[in-house]
Amino acid sequence: MSTIFAPITGRGGAVTVLRLSGPGTFGIVQALAGSLPAPRRASLRPLGHEGRRLDEALLVTFPAPHSFTGEDVAEISLHGGRAVLAAVSEVLATLGARPAEPGEFSRRAHQNGKMDLLQAEAMADLIAAETEAQRAMALESMTGLSAACLIWREELRQIMARQEALIDFPDEDLPPEVEAALLAGIIALRDEMRAALSAAPAAERLREGLEFVILGAPNAGKSTLLNALAGEEIAIVSDIPGTTRDAVGVRVDLGGVPVHITDTAGLRETEDVIEAEGVKRAKARAARADFLLLVAAPGEAFPEAPKGIPCLRLRTKADLTPAEGFGVSARTGLGMAELRAKLAEAAAELTDTKGAAALARPRQIACVRDTEAALDAALHVEDPELRGEELRSASQALARLVGIIGVEEILDAVFSGFCIGK
Numbered sequence: 001m002s003t004i005f006a007p008i009t010g011r012g013g014a015v016t017v018l019r020l021s022g023p024g025t026f027g028i029v030q031a032l033a034g035s036l037p038a039p040r041r042a043s044l045r046p047l048g049h050e051g052r053r054l055d056e057a058l059l060v061t062f063p064a065p066h067s068f069t070g071e072d073v074a075e076i077s078l079h080g081g082r083a084v085l086a087a088v089s090e091v092l093a094t095l096g097a098r099p100a101e102p103g104e105f106s107r108r109a110h111q112n113g114k115m116d117l118l119q120a121e122a123m124a125d126l127i128a129a130e131t132e133a134q135r136a137m138a139l140e141s142m143t144g145l146s147a148a149c150l151i152w153r154e155e156l157r158q159i160m161a162r163q164e165a166l167i168d169f170p171d172e173d174l175p176p177e178v179e180a181a182l183l184a185g186i187i188a189l190r191d192e193m194r195a196a197l198s199a200a201p202a203a204e205r206l207r208e209g210l211e212f213v214i215l216g217a218p219n220a221g222k223s224t225l226l227n228a229l230a231g232e233e234i235a236i237v238s239d240i241p242g243t244t245r246d247a248v249g250v251r252v253d254l255g256g257v258p259v260h261i262t263d264t265a266g267l268r269e270t271e272d273v274i275e276a277e278g279v280k281r282a283k284a285r286a287a288r289a290d291f292l293l294l295v296a297a298p299g300e301a302f303p304e305a306p307k308g309i310p311c312l313r314l315r316t317k318a319d320l321t322p323a324e325g326f327g328v329s330a331r332t333g334l335g336m337a338e339l340r341a342k343l344a345e346a347a348a349e350l351t352d353t354k355g356a357a358a359l360a361r362p363r364q365i366a367c368v369r370d371t372e373a374a375l376d377a378a379l380h381v382e383d384p385e386l387r388g389e390e391l392r393s394a395s396q397a398l399a400r401l402v403g404i405i406g407v408e409e410i411l412d413a414v415f416s417g418f419c420i421g422k
């Protein structure tokens with residue numbers, strides 16, 4: 001096993017923490033620092049190599065298996081900046097370590113039983129979190145998702161034990177309650193999979209961020225509204241109808257939920273080919289949106305919304321004519337606080353997992369869907385042998401979910417999506 005290293009802190013700070021992991025770690029660090037401090041004790045050491053002084057750094061060692069990766073680990077807190085990092089990295093390479101691949105520390109931690117795949121994915125999501133709700137969900141998933149999966153696997157283990165008993169003993173020896181209990185167990189577990197799957201879209205939306213689209217006639221005030229929500233001049237505002245052609249978007253934080261708001265071309269029949277293309281794109285965007293802001297100026301009609309997408313009808317330019325219904329003036333700020341609150345409420349609702357296990361990644365959802373399908377199939381076969389086969393397939397899908405049986409390519413795909421130093 002090679003010894004790897006990478007900075008685990010971001011650029012530009014006063015200190016850069018460099019992590020080494022692998023069997024050669026302590027030999028390399030000793031060569032660099034002269035001596036090793038007591039395990040897990042931060043100690044100041046001069047770093048140097050063949051008479052070249054490199055830095056005065058803080059050094060901590062974590063002997064295996066009590067480390068992040070389960071291997072021998074050292075963390076060196078260097079002075080920040082690219083020159084120090086470059087010089088130390090160069091020397092580490094001559095001493096036999098190599099730069100870590102993205103996700104390689106976590107992959108080793110997974111291999112050594114320090115975290116399952118769900119925890120590794122949740123940790124990557126926690127690092128990537130940009131808003132409060134994303135942070136809270138990822139942190140909860142880091143412990144909660146694995147715990148839920150552990151319970152599911154235990155329930156399935158008991159179901160399979162009952163199933164084995166049914167196969168091993170002739171029918172007449174076992175009371176009918178055994179099979180009834182078995183089926184009830186399968187139904188209960190299948191329904192738990194269904195509950196988790198029904199909360200999954202909300203979790204996925206929170207992980208990815210929501211898409212809100214502003215839709216309305218030309219000159220309705222869409223661009224002015226987007227700019228007011230963004231707090232900066234993103235889209236061009238003019239009194240010429242048909243100003244916005246391409247969709248223009250901005251990412252905002254609505255009550256802790258990341259929302260991408262898109263301003264679109266004003267909807268109308270037009271001879272102008274470029275504007276017509278803009279209208280086509282506006283409709284396509286609207287069809288894919290999580291939520292629509294349908295806007296209309298005083299006295300004008302609201303656009304029609306594609307079916308099944310939640311929306312809010314909003315009168316613009318409320319400073320000119322007091323609106324009946326909900327109105328705002330992006331120009332004076334009238335109603336804008338209320339609008340923000342309404343949008344934040346919609347965002348919260350769309351991302352509410354209602355306490356269910358938050359499956360936030362397609363990989364996780366696919367595993368749970370496979371589990372649900374196998375359990376459901378098990379309920380619909382009479383033959384105990386065939387039922388046993390479906391249960392085994394459910395068990396394998398759950399094992400894939402936590403990474404106990406990990407196809408190499410799946411692990412590659414998961415960990416290569418991590419950042420360097422993770």
Ligand SMILES: Nc1nc2c(c(=O)[nH]1)N(C=O)[C@@H](CNc1ccc(C(=O)N[C@@H](CCC(=O)O)C(=O)O)cc1)CN2
Pocket residue numbers: 017062065066067068075114
């Ligand atoms: N300096 C530093 N800060 C960090 C990390 C890190 O790797 N280094 N982390 C990286 O993500 C997070 C903390 N996660 C960690 C998880 C496990 C272990 C660890 O050493 N585990 C050992 C010992 C546990 C103990 O002290 O009780 C073990 O599991 O045996 C360290 C950090 C956030 N902060």
Ligand SMILES: Nc1nc2c(ncn2[C@@H]2O[C@H](COP(=O)(O)OP(=O)(O)OP(=O)(O)O)[C@@H](O)[C@H]2O)c(=O)[nH]1
Pocket residue numbers: 216217218219220221222223224225236237238239240241242243244245264265266267316317318319320328329330331332
């Ligand atoms: N009085 C008043 N005028 C507004 C308000 N919002 C927008 N306007 C004006 O309405 C005109 C059109 O505004 P835009 O934001 O460009 O409208 P749009 O819907 O994006 O227009 P298109 O790009 O043509 O689709 C501009 O002259 C704006 O200054 C408002 O709240 N009050």
Ligand SMILES: [K+]
Pocket residue numbers: 218219237238239240241242243244
């Ligand atoms: K306009």
